[in-house]
Amino acid sequence: MEILQLQQQKLSIKNQCVEFMFAYQQKNVSKMLSLCDPEGTVHFRPLGEAGKGTIGDLGKNIWTMLIDCFPNIDNTLDAAVAEDDNTVRCQVVIRGTQVKDFAGIPNKGMSFDSDHIFIFHINTSNLIDSISVEWNHADFSRQLGS
Numbered sequence: 216m217e218i219l220q221l222q223q224q225k226l227s228i229k230n231q232c233v234e235f236m237f238a239y240q241q242k243n244v245s246k247m248l249s250l251c252d253p254e255g256t257v258h259f260r261p262l263g264e265a266g267k268g269t270i271g272d273l274g275k276n277i278w279t280m281l282i283d284c285f286p287n288i289d290n291t292l293d294a295a296v297a298e299d300d301n302t303v304r305c306q307v308v309i310r311g312t313q314v315k316d317f318a319g320i321p322n323k324g325m326s327f328d329s330d331h332i333f334i335f336h337i338n339t340s341n342l343i344d345s346i347s348v349e350w351n352h353a354d355f356s357r358q359l360g361s
Contacts, residue, residue: 228337229295232303235335235343236292242282248275255336255344261352270346284322285311290331298334305333309350313359323360 231250238246253271260266268274282288288311295305310328313320329350336345 227341228301228335229297229303231337231341231343232305232333232335233292233295236290236295236305236307236333239278240290242286242288244275244278244282247278251343251346252338252340255338255342255346257346258348260347260349270343274346280317281311284315284317285313285327287311301337303335303337305335307331307333317359320356320359320361325358325360327355327358329355329358 235247235250238244238250248271251270251274253269255270256267257270257274257277258267259273259277266273288309290310291308293306293308295303297303307330308328309331310326312326313322313324316322332347332349334345334347334349335343338344
């Protein structure tokens, strides 16, 4: 019975992360945030200290800006692995075509296709309370002509 409960717990936390990525694919920032603790932490790792903040503030702003600057942004979830009872690692490919300047990268109308790793932590209320995002920022910038 205990093994079944652990499997169900891992499935539940994976589902939360898959739902988050689906909401991102649908460009629904409100839905993304509804799955999270707004005071939880987000870290867009390649951005260093500037990429650290709360999900409800920095996360919301960056995702909103991404969708605005890349209106056809899309993602493919390649894998979602429960690393422990509260942590899920998602391997995601994100792609889109730039239509506005983004984070110091001038708009040249170019597209990107980039592997990302999202590491989610889910709290006891089944809300995402920590997100770490990693990608090759130099390659992302190169693809956009910067």
